[in-house]
Amino acid sequence: MSKPSDLIYGTLDLLxxxxxxxxxxxxxxxxxxxxxxxxEVLQVSQGALYPALHRLEQQGWIRADWKVTEGGRDAKVYTxxxxxxxxxxxxxxxxxxxxxxxxxxxxxxxxASA
Amino acid sequence: MKRRxxxxxxxxxxxFRRGRVERDLDKELAFHLAQQxxxxxxxxxxxxxxxxxxxxALGGYTQIxxxxxxxxxxxxxxxxxxxxxxxxxxxxRTPAFTAIVVLTLAxxxxxxxxxxxxxxxxxxxxxxxxxxxxxxxxxxxxxxxPKFPLNPNDFLxxxxxxxxxxxxxxxxxxxxxxxxxxxxxxxxxxxxxxxxFHTLGLSPARGREFDxxxxxxxxxxxxxxxxxxxxxxxxxxxAILGRTITLDQEPFAVVGIMPPGAVHPGNNFxxxxxGENVDVWCPFDFGDDPNDRGSHYLDGFGRLKPGVSxxxxxxxxxxVLAQIVREHPGEKGWRVYAEPLFxxxxxxxxxxLLMLLGxxxxxxxxxxxxxxxxxxxxxxxxxxxxxxxxxxxxxxSRIVRQLLxxxxxxxxxxxxxxxxxxVGGVRVLVACLPAGxxxxxxxxxxxxxxxFTLGVAMLTGMLFGLAPAxxxxxxDLQTSLSGRGTTGGSRQSRLRGALVVGETALACVLLIxxxxxxxxxxxLLRADxxxxxxxxxxxxIALPREQYRDEAKCxxxxxELLARLQNAPGVTAAGAGSDLPWTGYDGNxxxxxxxxxxxxxxxxxxxxxASPDYFRALGIPLVRGHFLGDRDTTxxxxxxxxxxxxxxxxxxxxxxxxxxxxxxDHPQEKDWIRIVGVVRDVKDQPDSTWVRPAFWMAQTQDVQxxxxxxxxxxxxxxxxxxxxxxxxxxxxxxxxxxxxxxxQQIADEAFSGQRFALFLVALFAGxxxxxxxxxxxxxxxxxxxxxxxxxxxxxxxxARPWDLMRAIVGRGVALAAVGTAMGLIAAIAFGRLLASLLxxxxxxxxxxxxxxxxxxxxxxxxxxxxxxxxxxxxxxLRSLRSE
Numbered sequence: 001m002s003k004p005s006d007l008i009y010g011t012l013d014l015l016x017x018x019x020x021x022x023x024x025x026x027x028x029x030x031x032x033x034x035x036x037x038x039x040e041v042l043q044v045s046q047g048a049l050y051p052a053l054h055r056l057e058q059q060g061w062i063r064a065d066w067k068v069t070e071g072g073r074d075a076k077v078y079t080x081x082x083x084x085x086x087x088x089x090x091x092x093x094x095x096x097x098x099x100x101x102x103x104x105x106x107x108x109x110x111x112a113s114a
Numbered sequence: 115m116k117r118r119x120x121x122x123x124x125x126x127x128x129x130f131r132r133g134r135v136e137r138d139l140d141k142e143l144a145f146h147l148a149q150q151x152x153x154x155x156x157x158x159x160x161x162x163x164x165x166x167x168x169x170x171a172l173g174g175y176t177q178i179x180x181x182x183x184x185x186x187x188x189x190x191x192x193x194x195x196x197x198x199x200x201x202x203x204x205x206x207r208t209p210a211f212t213a214i215v216v217l218t219l220a221x222x223x224x225x226x227x228x229x230x231x232x233x234x235x236x237x238x239x240x241x242x243x244x245x246x247x248x249x250x251x252x253x254x255x256x257x258x259x260p261k262f263p264l265n266p267n268d269f270l271x272x273x274x275x276x277x278x279x280x281x282x283x284x285x286x287x288x289x290x291x292x293x294x295x296x297x298x299x300x301x302x303x304x305x306x307x308x309x310x311f312h313t314l315g316l317s318p319a320r321g322r323e324f325d326x327x328x329x330x331x332x333x334x335x336x337x338x339x340x341x342x343x344x345x346x347x348x349x350x351x352x353a354i355l356g357r358t359i360t361l362d363q364e365p366f367a368v369v370g371i372m373p374p375g376a377v378h379p380g381n382n383f384x385x386x387x388x389g390e391n392v393d394v395w396c397p398f399d400f401g402d403d404p405n406d407r408g409s410h411y412l413d414g415f416g417r418l419k420p421g422v423s424x425x426x427x428x429x430x431x432x433x434v435l436a437q438i439v440r441e442h443p444g445e446k447g448w449r450v451y452a453e454p455l456f457x458x459x460x461x462x463x464x465x466x467l468l469m470l471l472g473x474x475x476x477x478x479x480x481x482x483x484x485x486x487x488x489x490x491x492x493x494x495x496x497x498x499x500x501x502x503x504x505x506x507x508x509x510x511s512r513i514v515r516q517l518l519x520x521x522x523x524x525x526x527x528x529x530x531x532x533x534x535x536x537v538g539g540v541r542v543l544v545a546c547l548p549a550g551x552x553x554x555x556x557x558x559x560x561x562x563x564x565x566f567t568l569g570v571a572m573l574t575g576m577l578f579g580l581a582p583a584x585x586x587x588x589x590d591l592q593t594s595l596s597g598r599g600t601t602g603g604s605r606q607s608r609l610r611g612a613l614v615v616g617e618t619a620l621a622c623v624l625l626i627x628x629x630x631x632x633x634x635x636x637x638l639l640r641a642d643x644x645x646x647x648x649x650x651x652x653x654x655i656a657l658p659r660e661q662y663r664d665e666a667k668c669x670x671x672x673x674e675l676l677a678r679l680q681n682a683p684g685v686t687a688a689g690a691g692s693d694l695p696w697t698g699y700d701g702n703x704x705x706x707x708x709x710x711x712x713x714x715x716x717x718x719x720x721x722x723x724a725s726p727d728y729f730r731a732l733g734i735p736l737v738r739g740h741f742l743g744d745r746d747t748t749x750x751x752x753x754x755x756x757x758x759x760x761x762x763x764x765x766x767x768x769x770x771x772x773x774x775x776x777x778x779d780h781p782q783e784k785d786w787i788r789i790v791g792v793v794r795d796v797k798d799q800p801d802s803t804w805v806r807p808a809f810w811m812a813q814t815q816d817v818q819x820x821x822x823x824x825x826x827x828x829x830x831x832x833x834x835x836x837x838x839x840x841x842x843x844x845x846x847x848x849x850x851x852x853x854x855x856x857x858q859q860i861a862d863e864a865f866s867g868q869r870f871a872l873f874l875v876a877l878f879a880g881x882x883x884x885x886x887x888x889x890x891x892x893x894x895x896x897x898x899x900x901x902x903x904x905x906x907x908x909x910x911x912x913a914r915p916w917d918l919m920r921a922i923v924g925r926g927v928a929l930a931a932v933g934t935a936m937g938l939i940a941a942i943a944f945g946r947l948l949a950s951l952l953x954x955x956x957x958x959x960x961x962x963x964x965x966x967x968x969x970x971x972x973x974x975x976x977x978x979x980x981x982x983x984x985x986x987x988x989x990x991l992r993s994l995r996s997e
Contacts, residue, residue, distance in 0.1 A: 027142060028149040046146065047173035050139075051181035060120045071152075076142045081120075 012044065012052050014095055017080060017088040020062060026075040027053055053078060061087045139182055147172060197519035205523065211492055212524065215485045218885060219528025219574060222481035224535030225474045225878065227559070227567045231540050233467050234566075235557035236460055242377050242556075244315035248280075248418040249379075249455040252431060254410060254448045258704055258718040261382060264412040266400045268445065269307070271438050272414070278430035279416040283310030286398060286412050287384035289820070291658055291850045294360040295347045300656065300852035301361070301393035302386055304378075308397065311338075311372075313417050314379060321355045321370030328369070328397035336397060337361065338370040343393040363660030366396060380459050380552065381413040385698055407442050416452065427452050447705075459552050466871055469947045473627060473878045476620050478574065483617040484885045486578040489521060490610050491896050493586035500586055513587040521579025522572065529571025533564060546873065548866035550698075585609060610893050614886075615933040621879070621886035622937025622970055623944050628879035629962040630948055630955055631872040637954035638868060643861065644796035645695055646733030649827055650857035651834050652694055655842070655849065656820035665748065665817040672813060672821065673744070675845055676725055682837050684829025689728030690813055690821040692721075694857065695796045696864040703809075707781060708764060709774040717775075719760055720798075720808035723816050729755070729793055731824040732857070739771035739791035746812040752787040753812055758795045760807030775809075787811075800864050801953040824857065831856060871951050883969070886933075887977045894926045895981040905988035915986030922982040923975050930974030934967050941966075 019030050019037075030053075031044045056062045061084035067077045080088070127135065147168050154164030172178070205212045240246045252272075254262040264272075269284045276282065284307045292301050308329045311317060318338060328336045337359060339348070348354045358365040378392045386392060398412075418427055431450045439445050493500070500513060508516075540559055547554050585606050655675075662668050672690050679688035693699035703721035707713065726742045729735075737758055746753050754775070761770035770789050778785040795805040813821065827834035835854065842851055898905075905918055945957025955962070 026145065028146045045173065046171060047178055047181075050143065050146075050178050054139075054182045058121065058124055060118070060124075063120075073145055073148060074141060075145050076138065 011095070012048060013056060014088070014091045015042065015044070016049075016052060016056060017061065017084055017091065020078060020080040020084070021088065024065075024077045024079040026067075026069070026077050028075075030078070056084070059087075060084075136179075139179060143172065143175065143178065193515075194519070197516050198523060200516065201520040201523045205520065208492065211488060212527075215488055215524050216527045216531060218481045218484055219525060219571075220531035220535055221881060222474065222478040223529050223532030223567060223570055223574065224539050225532075225881075226478050226570055227532060227536035227563055228539030228543050229467070229470050229474045230566050231536070231559055231563045232543060232557045233471055234560075234562055236551075236553045237464060237467060239553075239556060241379075241456055241459065242375065243379075245417075246456060247454070248420070249314065250416050250418060250424065250427065250452040251379075251455055251458045252414040252416060252450060252452040253382075254450055256447050256449065256704065258716075259702060262448070262702070263382065263410045264414045265407050265410045265445070266398070266412055267404050267407055268410075268435075268438055269412050269414055270400055270404075272431065272434050272450075273307070275434045275437065276416075276430055278418060278422045278427040280419045281309050281313045282414060282416040283307050283313035284398065284412040284414050285310060285381055287381065287386060288396075289654075289656055289852070290361040290394065290396070291363075291656060292347065292359065292361055292394075293363065293848060293850075298848050298850040299347075300654070300850040301343065302391055303361075303394045303396065304381075304386075304392055305398035306395050310395075310415070311376075313415055315417070316372065316376050318370035319373035320352060321368070323370055324395075324397045329400065331399055331402045334397040334399050335364065335366050336369045337366040338372060338395045339368060340372050340376065340393050340395075341374040344371050361394070361396070362656075362658040364658075379415065379455060382700070384411075385550075405442065407444050415455070424452060424454065463552055465947060465950045466867065469627075469871065469951065470874055472944065472947055473624055473875050476624050477878045477882055478570065480617050480620045480624075480882050480885045482574055482578040483613050483620070484889050485521070485524065485574075486581055487610055487613045487617070487889050487892055489517075489578065489582035490585065490606060490613070491892060493517070493582050494606060494896070496586070504587075510587045514583045517583035517586060518576070518579045521583070522575035525571045525575025525578070528574070529567055532571070533567045536563070536567065543874075546870055548870045549863040581609065607897060610896070611929055614889050614893050614929050615936065617886045617889045618930050618933025618970060618974070619936035619940060621882040622934050622966055623941045624875065624879040624882040625966045625969060626937070626941035626962060627944060627948055628872070628876040629966050630945065630952055630957060630959060631868070631875055633959060633962050634952045634955045635865075635868050635872050638800050638865060641800065641954075643695070643800065644734060644794045647695075647857040647861040649831075650732060651825045651827060651831070651838055651854070652822055652857055652860070653838065653842075653851045653854040654820065654822050655690075655851060657849070659819065661846075661848075662819060668817050668819055669747075669814050671845070672725065675823070675842065676727065678841050678845065679823075679825055679838070680727070682841055684827050684834060684837065685825055686828060687727045687730040687826045688823065689731035690725040690823045691728040691810070692723040692818065692821065694822050694824065694860060695732065695734075696799055696860060698799070700798075703777065707776045707778070709776070709786060717764065718807060719756075720806050722808060722810040723813050723818055723821070724755065724810035725813040725821075728810070728813075728824065731826045733826070734796060735794045737792045737794055738769065739789070741791055742810070742812040742814075744814065747814050748817070750815075751784075752815050753790045754787045754809045755791040755793055756789055756809040757793055757805065757807065759805040760809060761792045763807050800861075801868065822853075868951065868953070883973060886970075887973050890926050890930060890974050891977040891981070893929070894922060894978045895984075897925075898922060898981040898985045902985070902988055905985045906990045906992060909988050910990035918985045918988070919982040922985050923978040926978030927971055927974050930971055934970045937970070938963055938967065 015034050016030060019025060019033050025033065027046075027049055031046065031049050034042050034044050053062070053064075057064055057078070061081060062078045063081050064076050064078050066074055069075045147165070150168035150171060151161070151164045154167050155161055157164075159167065169175075241249065243249060252264070254264060254268075256262065263286075264284065266284075269282075273282050285304045286306075288303055288305050290301050290303045292299050306324065308324045308326050311323045317323065319341070321338070323338065324336065328334055339354070344350055344354065348359075354368050355371065356367065356369075358367050360366075372395075378386060380386070416427070418424075428451055431452060435445075435448065435450045439448075503516075504510070504513060537559060540557065544554060544557050547557075588605075657668055657671060662671060676688045676690060679685055682688075692701060699720070699722075701721045702718065704718040706717050706719070708715060708717060724742060726744055729741055738761075739755075742753060742755055756770060764770070765773060770792055773789050774786040775789070776785045776787060789809075793810075797805050825834065825838060827837075829837070838854070839851060842849060905913075908918065909915075941963070942958055949957055
């Protein structure tokens with residue numbers, strides 16, 4: 001992992017939805033949280049974050065509301081919708097299947113070469 | 115569900131509240147920046163460095179904006195709106211170009227819509243009966259008669275014994291005179307079998323339809339009225355049900371009233387075109403002699419049982435006929451067959467409509483090619499604009515999309531105008547339809563036609579826009595911007611040349627079709643009709659049975675009427691007969707015996723009846739012998755006049771006059787009918803390929819109540835008509851005259867199919883030729899304007915104006931020649947659609963082909979003349995200076 005910002009394609013949605021399970025967040029906090037939780041391994045580029053948020057909103061998986069933060073600023077806060085929860089479950093399952101499969105292939109390759 | 119709704123709400127919001135959405139995004143990103151900056155400061159950066167770092171981390175601001183827009187999925191629509199706005203603006207800047215393209219498209223799209231409305235009404239829409247695909251017509255057929263009506267007793271056998279039909283019905287035309295309800299009037303009337311309406315799937319709006327009781331011999335005094343008759347003659351009075359009306363001087367009880375739109379299915383014997391023009395139906399009397407199998411005059415209909423195929427039905431009918439022939443050997447030689455009612459109804463016109471559709475499709479293609487050509491020329495003039503746009507970062511697909519939007523806008527404008535034009539076009543079309551055109555009443559514009567128009571317009575826009583758009587977007591940036599290249603180069607010029615060739619080829623196909631139809635029409639007009647239709651007035655008379663009970667009374671009436679007419683001022687001859695020329699009459703008498711020939715000698719002929727002066731009135735010349743006379747009566751030996759075709763066929767090389775024929779199986783001396791004269795041939799229809807043998811029995815010997823009267827006059831037509839009516843009224847004031855027409859009208863109607871096709875195809879061909887000429891002019895004129903400097907140089911080097919002109923006209927004519935050659939080949943293929951409409955001309959008629967080639971090449975040369983003259987006027991000095 002030379003470049004920590006590289007995200008496997010398609011996983012950003014999963015990460016965002018996962019982050020919003022806990023509580024509604026604004027964009028900056030979502031990026032921050034992903035970074036923290038992954039021990040700085042996953043870095044979300046803002047250039048990708050906002051289009052992704054807009055896409056998820058258009059899909060109806062998250063909802064956006066304007067709220068005033070503690071600092072007194074207007075922030076767009078995203079909330080997971082019920083459809084979003086279902087989608088999250090789907091994507092999580094898919095991710096697990098994928099990572100298991102990839103793990104399996106990698107392990108077999110290693111054993112064969114050993 | 116809620117999610118879908120949310121999505122929709124968001125999409126709508128992003129589309130219509132664009133400003134708000136954009137502001138929101140700005141605010142969101144600003145918030146992000148602020149948070150990041152704060153954090154950076156907390157980490158110990160200077161405020162300025164903190165803000166810069168945050169901004170860098172966020173990346174390209176506008177790029178994020180753009181991507182977010184894409185995510186909202188409305189980008190497409192927004193771009194489209196922008197494209198449309200841009201397209202409209204740029205089209206407005208070139209009004210002449212826009213007007214020409216829109217107008218030519220509108221004309222051809224309008225023509226397509228009008229023709230399509232006919233196709234839709236006639237060929238595509240199902241017949242107006244429930245489950246119409248199960249309805250069939252059935253006929254007899256023999257070696258000499260392709261389509262023959264049924265004998266009533268045969269029909270009864272079919273009805274009783276068939277296993278394939280849910281029900282069958284039969285009709286026979288017999289017009290009646292209505293009296294006692296206003297002026298006496300002749301009504302179009304049919305005698306129908308019980309259950310006839312049920313077979314079609316129709317039922318009376320009031321009352322009932324005929325049942326077995328009405329059909330019983332000698333009963334049958336009941337009537338079913340059409341909605342129209344009920345409204346016009348009985349003021350829509352429901353109490354008419356159960357009351358009696360007077361038809362042919364006899365009382366008939368009204369048992370039913372049909373609803374409006376109860377459409378007549380069409381018939382062959384004494385035909386009434388399908389459509390709503392039957393006034394009254396009465397029960398058919400099948401008589402009481404089941405062995406009476408001689409005369410055939412019923413049209414049979416049937417509704418197939420569910421799941422029964424046409425083949426099964428035909429096999430079933432054939433099996434019943436085999437039984438009938440066993441029981442009644444006289445019916446030997448007949449075959450029976452069923453045909454789908456739909457096919458029977460539209461069969462004759464399918465080819466014509468498809469040919470017209472082909473013609474307008476060609477016209478549309480030409481208009482497309484023409485529009486593409488104009489767009490290419492325009493793209494040439496817009497090279498710099500396009501180059502600037504692509505220099506500013508517009509991708510190729512973006513430019514193609516922009517240009518396609520323009521062509522679609524043109525096409526849709528053309529389509530909209532075309533739809534408007536088709537409103538008038540359909541009216542003209544219906545008004546021009548040939549007489550007896552099936553389902554004419556069902557031709558009108560409707561949603562389907564407009565959908566077709568829209569589809570055609572869209573397709574057209576894509577078709578003519580794509581090539582120019584692709585070519586234009588490929589333009590080379592460097593040369594375009596430097597201002598040297600003002601054209602799309604040789605590729606574009608080749609493309610335009612190819613388009614002109616295609617356009618000419620398509621126009622030639624239409625020109626050849628029009629030429630063939632014209633040639634064929636000229637042949638028809640030039641052909642000797644065999645009679646003289648000018649200055650003849652005709653009408654039909656049917657004597658009511660009540661007033662004219664016996665034959666002598668009928669004979670006396672007609673003799674008296676004809677004598678009075680003959681003596682009327684301005685009348686030169688007055689005659690009566692079973693029918694008039696070219697009216698589709700098909701009474702037949704096959705299998706008569708000829709004296710001195712074996713009994714199984716095959717004979718056929720049209721069976722007519724005529725009064726002595728019938729031939730003189732119609733101008734049918736006598737070839738041999740003499741006409742029928744007043745002295746030929748029921749008491750004297752029967753006589754007949756035959757036509758030349760019959761004389762040549764059965765007495766080749768002999769004199770037919772004096773020979774005898776007979777209808778009896780074993781003729782006695784009194785059964786022999788002597789031929790007294792031979793008259794000139796008259797074809798069934800002007801475009802019939804052969805003349806059937808025919809004979810005319812003496813009206814005084816073979817007595818009929820219903821006859822056509824023909825009067826040849828020298829006075830003014832209106833006077834003749836008034837005199838005619840006056841004479842009839844003086845003789846019997848209660849008698850209704852019907853079908854009062856001039857023979858010339860009837861003759862004109864017989865040509866109406868050909869005239870209709872010729873008119874439309876010639877119209878389309880004229881438009882096509884104009885478009886193609888315009889195309890050639892455009893290409894040549896454009897290339898001349900590009901090459902003016904070159905021409906100037908050539909002049910400076912000693913070329914004469916004539917040389918330049920020849921070169922330019924030569925190029926145009928060469929293009930046209932290639933197109934014409936291709937068109938001639940294509941026309942031969944297209945000609946097959948046309949073949950059934952042609953008379954005396956083959957689709958590969960060399961005269962027509964040569965004439966069209968000459969027209970196409972001459973027009974091309976003329977189109978090139980103006981540009982060529984411009985080139986010849988090139989100024990050597992100016993070009994030298996500009997180089």
